[in-house]
Amino acid sequence: xxxxxxxxxxxxxxxxxxxxxxxxxxxxxxxxxxxxxxxxxxxxxxxxxxxxxxxxxxxxxxxxxxxxxxxxxxxxxxxxxxxxxxxxxxxxxxxxxxxxxxxxxxxxxxxxxxxxxxxxxxxxxxxxxxxxxxxxxxxxxxxxxxxxxxxxxxxxxxxxxxxxxxxxxxxxxxxxxxxxxxxxxxxxxxxxxxxxxxxxxxxxxxxxxxxxxxxxxxxxxxxxxxxxxxx
Ligand SMILES: *Cc1c(COP(=O)(O)O)cnc(C)c1O
Numbered sequence: 001x002x003x004x005x006x007x008x009x010x011x012x013x014x015x016x017x018x019x020x021x022x023x024x025x026x027x028x029x030x031x032x033x034x035x036x037x038x039x040x041x042x043x044x045x046x047x048x049x050x051x052x053x054x055x056x057x058x059x060x061x062x063x064x065x066x067x068x069x070x071x072x073x074x075x076x077x078x079x080x081x082x083x084x085x086x087x088x089x090x091x092x093x094x095x096x097x098x099x100x101x102x103x104x105x106x107x108x109x110x111x112x113x114x115x116x117x118x119x120x121x122x123x124x125x126x127x128x129x130x131x132x133x134x135x136x137x138x139x140x141x142x143x144x145x146x147x148x149x150x151x152x153x154x155x156x157x158x159x160x161x162x163x164x165x166x167x168x169x170x171x172x173x174x175x176x177x178x179x180x181x182x183x184x185x186x187x188x189x190x191x192x193x194x195x196x197x198x199x200x201x202x203x204x205x206x207x208x209x210x211x212x213x214x215x216x217x218x219x220x221x222x223x224x225x226x227x228x229x230x231x
Contacts, residue, residue: 004229005046007226007228010226015214018210018211018212018214024214029219032078032220032222033051033227034054034056034080034223036055036061036231042228052076053075053077053097054075054078055080057081058081059083059090059091062079062094076097078098079094079097079099079100080222083102083106085106088110088113089113092113092114097124098110098124098125102126102127107147107151107154108150110122125160126144126147126162127163128163130164130166131167144185148194151194151197152194159196160200160201161186161201161202163201164179164204165204166178166213175209175212186202202218202219203222205218205221207223
């Protein structure tokens, strides 16, 4: 059996050491526990143990768990997967942060739905396809400024940072350039001062590569299998 709490402590330890190595405070780094494929009972022990949020990548599954979990209001729910425009309405009912806005069309639809639902400020991150893999969603780095200009006309949406998924690497060290590029892009955009943009979150790093992401400045890690075991 997987000892989720032991795994979680080990992950926290590794984050603290990576933070130390890079002169960062571990408290500045938050973990989204990625719970896709994990049943509600399997998640329960983690609630109130220091995770920032739980992350789901499918609206249907997230809603089913949200409805079933007695602890639903004791934790934030983050959406981290590709979001279809026809699922935005449901997603907005539970997600307090959407990490994965990957098109201007989606940005506009979130704004429109937020208006209908009377939500003032839907917090989102823009997903950036740094590595340029054709299998990955996200804005190419060069199109992010255009998306931020578009966000000016989406007053119900608050863009609070950037997210990326690095390619899987046997040797996680090889992901470093991807994470570094995202951090530098964030810094550049921040300097350019888009009114629709606050560079608050750098969501990067998963089970295989989170220590490298920490060293490169991530402050929101999305970690699944290192906590819950292999799916
Ligand atoms: C599944 C998933 C994760 C977590 O992956 P692990 O390798 O299990 O840690 C992180 N981010 C996204 C977008 C995911 O879909």
